[in-house]
Amino acid sequence: MKKKILVIEDNPMVVKSLEFKLTKEGYEVTTAIDGRSAMEELETNSFDLILTDLMLPFVSGSQLIEHIKKNYPTIPIIVLSTATQEDIITDAFNMGVDDFISKPFSPNELTLRVKRSLGASKKNIHS
Amino acid sequence: MLDHNMMLLHLTMGNLPFYISDLPVVLEINLVMTMVFVVLTILLLSLILYLRVHKNSQNHRRKKLNLFIIDFINNYLFNEDFDKEKETRNFKNRHLRTSLDKQIAIDQILVFAENLKGESSASLKEVFYGFGLKEFLLTKLTSKAWYKQAKALNVAYQLNLEIPMTLVDSLFNTNYKKLRQQAFLYYLHMSTENPLGFLDKVEIPLTLWEQIYIENGLKSYDGETPDFSKWLHHDISSVVIFCMKMIADYNQFEHIPILLRFLHHQNPELRQQAIISLRKMEEPELLPILIHNFNEETLLIKHEILKTIGKIGSEKHLKSIGKFMVTEEPSLEVEFKKVALQKNLEASHFLGANFNTIKYDNLPY
Incomplete structure (x- = not known):
């Protein structure tokens, strides 16, 4: 069965590329262009991984992460952001994200990290 | 002149239909003017409407083409079954016909370049060349409109595209500041050995903004740091000032002897920057020269000398300056007392009684 990934990103080019690349890699991809629609998607569907930007309209990435960690603590989160400041990255990890990828990103590297996060979450569930 | 205008008006009105020309003159004038303004209003509205429709159709085209291009590039980058050569040719012939189309394609490639790195960057360049956008870029670079040239240079800079340097060289001394900045940045970014080589060709003073741009460009330059003493x-004194700043910022201590010579330069701006740079590098040989020159210096430089004593000097240095202080320069007195306070000294011991006009409590810090 295909793993389901929720991509939350407001840049149409990045959304389309991630959707294309991850679908090619064999994942089922759902996209949301802001935090609010991401929350709606989470209520109606279940996901194996979340890939999110930090700068989102309506509900910020940090608020969204808090919401996910509170309500869906087992779903691994990868942050994909332009932020490179150490404090932002540290804050994200303190909130419980599993990985942080800075933009510009290498699509191949991203796929590897997605695979790794999904593998790690599987191990955690088993243990 | 007034008679002439009245005559013209009468002549014009003479050709008017009988039901207008039979009216009183005031009404006739009113009617004619109304007609003129109605026609002008219709023309203006038509123009606004045309521009609006044109803009909307451009936006519509942009939206549609953006989707096609994103789809194409995604296939090009991630689809192994994609026949790159054939599909690129087809896409170019089918979708990239006008300048607007090519501009949209460039903008979208830039968005990809901003967000993707690694192996994708090389593929994006292939797409750029495959679409024939380099020729389009070169046409823009040789265009007469400076903003088109600046945009073309920016695209070349962001995508690491090689363009003939002769086209860039001619822009180092243009009067359009934005274009000049882009030319500097492009040269710096593309250079492998001599990122500041453009300074040899600069004939117009560098503005402060240009200096900041160059400084920022150097921060992201991957190659070896240039020898600023060159x-x-x-x-051009602004070039020399910039290089003196950079010598201090990049800790090129080996150039201290040259900077020390600048302390005797006839240009006060160069002397001032030499003091600032040497102070930053905490060069001890600086102080005896500054104290010796103090009395002959400008007010600005005297301030710099006092700041230097505050940072790297001692009580002895401050004492040597005290005898040259004059009452006519209250701002200097404040600086002097600030330095004395920094060093826990009583300034009045070094100054004459007439200097005790400013109390420590009133100092601006």
Whole structure:
């Protein structure tokens, strides 16, 4: 069965590329262009991984992460952001994200990290 | 003149239909003017409407083409079954016909370049060349509109595209500041050995903004840091000042002897920057020269000397300056007392009684 990934990103080019690349890699991809629609998607569907930007309209990435960690603590989160400041990255990890990828990103590297996060979450569930 | 205008008006009104020309003159004038303004209003509205429709159709085209291009590039980058050569040719012939189309394609490639790195960057360049956008870019670079040239240079800079340097060289001394900045940045970014080589060709003073741009460009330059002393004898003083700043910022201590010589330069701006740079590098040989020159210096430089004593000097240095202080320069007195306070000294011990006009409590810090 295909793993389901929720991509939350407001840049149409990045959304389309991630959707294309991850679908090619064999994942089922759902996209949301802001935090609010991401929350709606989470209520109606279940996901194996979340890939999110930090700068989102309506509900910020940090608020969204808090919401996910509170309500869906087992779903691994990868942050994909332009932020490179150490404090932002540290804050994200303190909130419980599993990985942080800075933009510009290498699509191949991203796929590897997605695979790794999904593998790690599987191990955690088993243990 | 007034008679002439009245005559013209009468002549014009003479050709009017009988039901207008039979009216009183005031009404006739009113009617004619109304008609003129109605026609003008219709023309203006038509123009606005045309521009609006044109803009909307451009936006519509942009939206549609953006989706096609994103789809194409995604296939090009991630689809192994994609026949790159054939599909690129087809896409170019089918979708990239006008300048607007090519501009949209460039903008979208830039968005990809901003967000993707690694192996994708090389593929994006292939797409750019495959679409024939380099020729389009070169046409823009040789265009007469400076903003088109600046945009073309920016695209070349962001995508690491090689363009003939002769086209860039001619822009180092243009009067359009934005274009000049882009030319500097492009040269700096593309250079492998001499990122500041453009300074040799600069004939117009560098503005402060240009200096900041160059400084920022250097921060992201991957190659070896240039030897800034190469331009310390440049004809343009702003270039020399910039290089002196950079010598201090990049800790090129080996150039301290040259900077020390600048303390005797006839140009006070160069002397001032030499003091600032040497102070930053905490060069002890600086102080005896400054104290010796103090009395002959400008007010600005005297301030710099006091700041230098505050940072790297001692009580002895401050004492040597005290005898040259004059009452006519209250701002200097404040600086002097600030330095004395920093060093826990009583300024009045070094100054004459007439200097005790400013109380420590009133100092601006």
